[in-house]
Amino acid sequence: MSRQVFPIAQTQNGVAATALHPRACLADHVSSWAAQSPGALAVVFGNTRWTYADLDRRVTGLARALLELGAGRGDRVATLSTPRPEFLLLYLAVGKIGGIWMGLNPRYRAAELGWLLTDAQPKVLTVLASLDAETILQVRLAATALPSACLVVEFGGERRASGGLGTAIESDPSGAMPPIASAAVPDEPALLVYTSGSTGRPKGALISHYGLTFGSLVQAAEWGLTRPTMICNLPINHVGCVADICSVILVQGGTIVFQEKFDAASMFDAIESERVTVWAGVPSMFQLMVDHPRYPVSDLSSVELVLWGGAAMPRPLIDRLLSRGLRLKGAYGMTETSCHVALTPNDAPADVLEESIGRPTPFTPCRIVDEAGRSCPVGVSGELQVFGRQNFVGYLHQAEATDAAFTADRWLKTGDLGAWTPSGNIRLVGRLRDVVKSGGYSVYPREIEMAIESHPSIGACAVVGAPDPLFQEVCIAFIVAKPGEVADPTQLQAFLRSRLANYKVPKKIVVLDALPTLPIGKVDKNALRARASEICKMSSGN
Helix, strand or coil: CECCCCCCCCEECCEEHHHCCCCCCHHHHHHHHHHHCCCCEEEEECCEEEEHHHHHHHHHHHHHHHHHHCCCCCCEEEEECCCCHHHHHHHHHHHHCCCEEEEECCCCCHHHHHHHHHHHCCCEEEEECCCCHHHHHHHHHHHHCCCCCCEEEEECCCCCCCCHHHHHHHCCCCCCCCCCCCCCCCCCEEEEEECCCCCCCCCEEEEEHHHHHHHHHHHHHHHCCCCCEEEECCCCCCHHHHHHHHHHHHHCCCEEEECCCCCHHHHHHHHHHCCCCEEEECHHHHHHHHCCCCCCCCCCCCCCEEEECCCCCCHHHHHHHHCCCCCEEEEEECHHHCCEEEECCCCCCHHHHHHCCCEECCCCCEEEECCCCCECECCCCEEEEECCCCCCCEECCCHHHHHHCECCCCCEEEEEEEEECCCCCEEEEEECCCCEEECCEEECHHHHHHHHHCCCCEEEEEEEEEEECCCEEEEEEEEEECCCCCCCHHHHHHHHHCCCCHHHCCCEEEECCCCCECCCCCECHHHHHHHHHHHHHHHHCC
16 A cells, blocks of 8 residues: 555644644743743752743843844854753743754863854853863853854853843843743744764754744644643753753743753652653663662652653563553654654554654654655655654755755655554664665664564664675674673574574674763764774774
């Protein structure tokens, strides 16, 4: 059966497609909630607790300060910080004046900061003063080297800012703040996010106000919750933090609980004390938490939804989460889609949670096509493509790359290979660039990873391709044993030969203490590819 776009219902969790009404920008959603429920809790950070009235007043004051500084529509404002309330204020205020906000990760090194700032050319650079002195020095030097003037403003830390923008970031304006009209234009950029740079330099993806607001409402409809409470401890330079957590919570009038870094014990503390309703993260974070001694005894009674994205969730981990009676939902999206565009159904069994990314939302049509652009029948893999106004505006300074990201009829090319299942879910088989061409066969790493994950001694794994003089490419598997278990590569290869065709069995299996990860927590497959190439070179004697 061939289909171009899998049929989807016009409602989800009782919300009709026509019922989503995004405001001009996220700050306007905050203002709306401040008018409706001024005392509702918006932000928690240690002993800091802001209501929606507090947040709205602070955002308005900061937006006025930015305007007085000369920042406005189309200007870029960068923030180097951990996830904490000041970053949220800047993100919202910059959007309110029609500017473009970008986050910088404190883990960036001097060369990375220099390149990103040179490419983005921010008018204002805001820096958390409590970061280590070396990082502060690096970012100041990088800003000095920019071809255009850039104002550097520090906030937070023991040295309290004084005067101008720094004070506006940290102070709570007294009394009622007269509202200011939003300068946001729905289809203009509000957020600049640099992709991880799988090939060459990272590209700066521009996400529109509409993509953020409408995309957040789409995800809120899929969750089916009322005013959720959620922990935010992901890096601020990633859509997982800015869009999938902060923006989605704000359009629902919910509560964001900030933590400056991921720590399993601290997350259990927050889940219990703040009665967190959405427990979210990437699979590696969940693995660390379920392996923690507190997991079996922690109070998870407030959790209404367990949500993950960024990578597939291994079956053993799914089973351990289900054992606590939790509602699980996998989500799929990417920077360029602005939001999650496919999620697993609420009643999805373990095999669907493991093997699929779920179904397209009623608001984000998806299709799967072959190299000629023809619709793929059920069960046949092709490129997953997404349509909609929520898709990103384009790559900063890269018109050709922007054009290449879309088809002629404006479907976004995700670069992911997927196939429809008979039940209407999408099963991902890998990235177009991840497919391993071995001896004339196309091998999909995710299929091998699922087979490895089914072995009782394996806690985590990743499979990548590496050059081979005979077969063009071969698969190399990197594995991590479960606590208390021993992973035996020879025994595992025999195990895989009973489950996979011989050309799919990895040529070499490497045991690691832990898989390398990116700052967001995803497995760093680029690092593994480099290591796999070295392994193959050594084995071939080159």
